[in-house]
Amino acid sequence: MRASQGMPKRSPLGAWLDRKQDLFISSILLVVALSAISGLVVITAFIFKEGLPIMLQVGVGKFVSSSDWYPAEGHFGIFPMIMGSLAVTAGALVIGGVLGLGCAVVLTQFCPRWAVSILKPSIELLAGIPSVVYGFIGVVILVPMIRVHLGGPGLSVLASSIVLGIMMLPTVTSISVDALQAVPKAYRDGSIALGATHWQTTRMVILKASRSGLVAAMILGMGRAVGETMAVIMVAGNTLDVPDSILAPVRTLTSNIALEMGYAAGDHRKALFATGVVLFVIIMILNTIALTVSRRRSRRKSGA
Amino acid sequence: MTAQHKIHSKDLNLWYGDFHALKDVSIAVRDRMITAIIGPSGCGKSTLLRCFNRMNDLNAAVRVQGGLFLDGQDCYGARLPLTQLRKRVGMVFQRPNPFPLSIFDNVAYGPRVHGVTGKDRLAEIVEQSLASTALWDVLKDRLWEPALDLSAEQQQRLCISRLVAVEPEVLLMDEPCSALDPIATEHIEELMRTLAEKYTIIIVTHNMQQAARISKETGFMLLGELVEFGQTEQVFTNPRDKRTEDYVTGRYG
Ligand SMILES: Nc1ncnc2c1ncn2[C@@H]1O[C@H](COP(=O)(O)OP(=O)(O)OP(=O)(O)O)[C@@H](O)[C@H]1O
Numbered sequence A: 001m002r003a004s005q006g007m008p009k010r011s012p013l014g015a016w017l018d019r020k021q022d023l024f025i026s027s028i029l030l031v032v033a034l035s036a037i038s039g040l041v042v043i044t045a046f047i048f049k050e051g052l053p054i055m056l057q058v059g060v061g062k063f064v065s066s067s068d069w070y071p072a073e074g075h076f077g078i079f080p081m082i083m084g085s086l087a088v089t090a091g092a093l094v095i096g097g098v099l100g101l102g103c104a105v106v107l108t109q110f111c112p113r114w115a116v117s118i119l120k121p122s123i124e125l126l127a128g129i130p131s132v133v134y135g136f137i138g139v140v141i142l143v144p145m146i147r148v149h150l151g152g153p154g155l156s157v158l159a160s161s162i163v164l165g166i167m168m169l170p171t172v173t174s175i176s177v178d179a180l181q182a183v184p185k186a187y188r189d190g191s192i193a194l195g196a197t198h199w200q201t202t203r204m205v206i207l208k209a210s211r212s213g214l215v216a217a218m219i220l221g222m223g224r225a226v227g228e229t230m231a232v233i234m235v236a237g238n239t240l241d242v243p244d245s246i247l248a249p250v251r252t253l254t255s256n257i258a259l260e261m262g263y264a265a266g267d268h269r270k271a272l273f274a275t276g277v278v279l280f281v282i283i284m285i286l287n288t289i290a291l292t293v294s295r296r297r298s299r300r301k302s303g304a
Numbered sequence B: 001m002t003a004q005h006k007i008h009s010k011d012l013n014l015w016y017g018d019f020h021a022l023k024d025v026s027i028a029v030r031d032r033m034i035t036a037i038i039g040p041s042g043c044g045k046s047t048l049l050r051c052f053n054r055m056n057d058l059n060a061a062v063r064v065q066g067g068l069f070l071d072g073q074d075c076y077g078a079r080l081p082l083t084q085l086r087k088r089v090g091m092v093f094q095r096p097n098p099f100p101l102s103i104f105d106n107v108a109y110g111p112r113v114h115g116v117t118g119k120d121r122l123a124e125i126v127e128q129s130l131a132s133t134a135l136w137d138v139l140k141d142r143l144w145e146p147a148l149d150l151s152a153e154q155q156q157r158l159c160i161s162r163l164v165a166v167e168p169e170v171l172l173m174d175e176p177c178s179a180l181d182p183i184a185t186e187h188i189e190e191l192m193r194t195l196a197e198k199y200t201i202i203i204v205t206h207n208m209q210q211a212a213r214i215s216k217e218t219g220f221m222l223l224g225e226l227v228e229f230g231q232t233e234q235v236f237t238n239p240r241d242k243r244t245e246d247y248v249t250g251r252y253g
């Protein structure tokens, strides 16, 4: 029986045309993909080309571990900025991660569906507010509050962390909500049917089932925090010391580039590109750590 | 109701919004044996089953009226908290739904939820529960592998082990074999017969042979009503109601 062969038989010409069409579309897609990737490669290559020589000239170790940043005298050490970026990002991750995840859990597990469909877009809307506005609110409200109630200059790691934490809320919340909503209802039902409470179900099943999505939310939020510049410049204080408390002012890698690029020339300018290289590497390392952690945890013997 | 009735309902009515899904259902399920509920699609079998462990409560549109009793105790009363009711009346779902955790954690989940913490105690419960579904020998070296890697039959067995681990009294099974092949189905049926020595089992099934094979008593539902309830043999060979007869002889639908 012909019909049992499943596929209708095409004439050789038709088959040839089909193959031609497939080839055509896949080559277009290939070109698009390649140009997107090559764009990234070109940018990366450019930053490295501009930044790497001065780094090698100063010495990579000295460049990242020295605290002397006197561009006019040819001293390029960005250790304080690295610490600044790490401190501010960690702080932001604590604040934004906890708030964002909490927000997503409440929205998906303890709110009716219609409430989610209103609240989630409103939170996402916050992502559209320009960062300078966040910085401005930080300077006007947050910084004086910290100065008066906690001491220090107010412009500080803490202020930057709070501002950045709030700025990454939309990203973290939105992606976490998606991850939590993607958990099959059957898991929840199975847990509830065993006599678990909603909270136990959320904590012990739903959060675990959506772990990889939640890690992705954190990574993307973190990316936003590491890369943010304007708002941080406004509330961080931008001094060149390694911060010794969360109330101390800091300068981040991004702020360093933005603050000095306007007038830098020669080696100074190249050193700013080198700062960019370090930023690039840090982001790569953070992402790799986050990804490995999430993979390891899902394979871990989760006995404890 | 007499003492040997594990669960009984009295004039149970249920609405999904305006839709009257259960109409005056009065059923008395006896202890330590298998009771089957059959009926055409959409007649309310699953809805009735979900009443017994109050899973319908998760749906805000559902309204329930009438009495429901476990060992004579009101299931909606304050003396039987919801989590306790669900611990005592467990449920196996149509599609196997192990959690995306390790095999061990799946079985240990229920005990943990109900406050068992000791590592040794948990390991003991896991071993016993897996043994009760004949999984222990197969899986004892794979306890930390993801439960989702198991075959469909093993997953369904695991779901039953997970239930057994909280020491329930009643097992509700909503078409537990419909996602399984005939051989796996046979294995699960065998398992159910063994479990019926210790537990009260209520199974919803579309498969009339299955109901006839494994159950002692059978209820036939139609359009939200419990049309007939009695000894399985009597329901299948000598039904009292014309509608039951039409259904079991295949004349319905
Ligand atoms: N969540 C719900 N909201 C509204 N109506 C529902 C809901 N669940 C079930 N129903 C309706 O209630 C009736 C009984 O449904 P139920 O799932 O209990 O039937 P069933 O006998 O289990 O059917 P099947 O054999 O197909 O599983 C059906 O008419 C169905 O459309």
Ligand SMILES: [Mg+2]
Pocket: B045, B046, B047, B174
């Ligand atoms: Mg059903």
